[in-house]
Amino acid sequence: MDTPTPPQPTQRQRRRDRHGRGMRGPIAPPQVPLALSRADAFDDLVRDATERLERRWPQLAEVDFVVQDVPGRPDAELADGALPEDGVPLGRLVEGRKGSPPRIVVYRRPVEIRSKSREDRALLVHDVIVEQVAELLGLSPENVDPRYGED
Template identity: 55%
Template sequence: MLGPRRRDRRGRGLRGPLLPPSLPGHRTRAARFDELVLEAVGRLERRWGPQIVGTEFAVEDVPPSEPAPWETGGVPLGRCFPGDVGQPARVVVYRRPVETRAVDEADLTDLVRDVVVEQVAHLLGRSPDDVDPRFGG
């Protein structure tokens, strides 16, 4: 019976992660993007909690290839799906198109916030400025 392996096949020993989990570089771009969406949603929940309770917020890499009937023009940055019988309302933010349009990290933060605000405004039937006064349009 073999004991625990102490070395790899070249005798160098076990390798550890390049960056420890405590450093910011350890998170992936997708994980950082998810955090930005959660921050934007948390801000809106403090203000619109009762109206958006039960709404699901999701992040997908890219939108499906078939656009929704109301979408014209370029690639959507997010979508809002109203609730249906047995289905909660859902807001989806598309990570890759949003990241492509952002110039830097600060711009990405603002763009994620604006996309979430636009979709929640659509869900609530209000203007984005009503939903969040900091909306950049």
């Protein structure tokens, strides 16, 4: 008896050009600021402020500058979850230990919330880094950078 042969599966090629509109691509080329995420743009602000200070204070090349989204649970936090009197920190200095250099941490989200524009954010990032460097070096912020606090 003649047995029908099952139909052979056809290999369909997957294409992204489903409706003849061309291949999908990025919304904006990589060199356009639109292609930067908010975190990447914030990292650039920290890098710019750091490079500016390292030209004046070469010993800062030994310091690690780190960006974190939000502060972790601070040691000064009260048991009931209330924040300390000075509120949410914008940055902090972590002293160096054996084998690890000092770190200056800048908290991205608290800085973004307190600034209205990119220019305000750049000034605030600069001020936070200057304050932490001043604490590290044992100087006043005005001695670290004469432009500290300028609007």
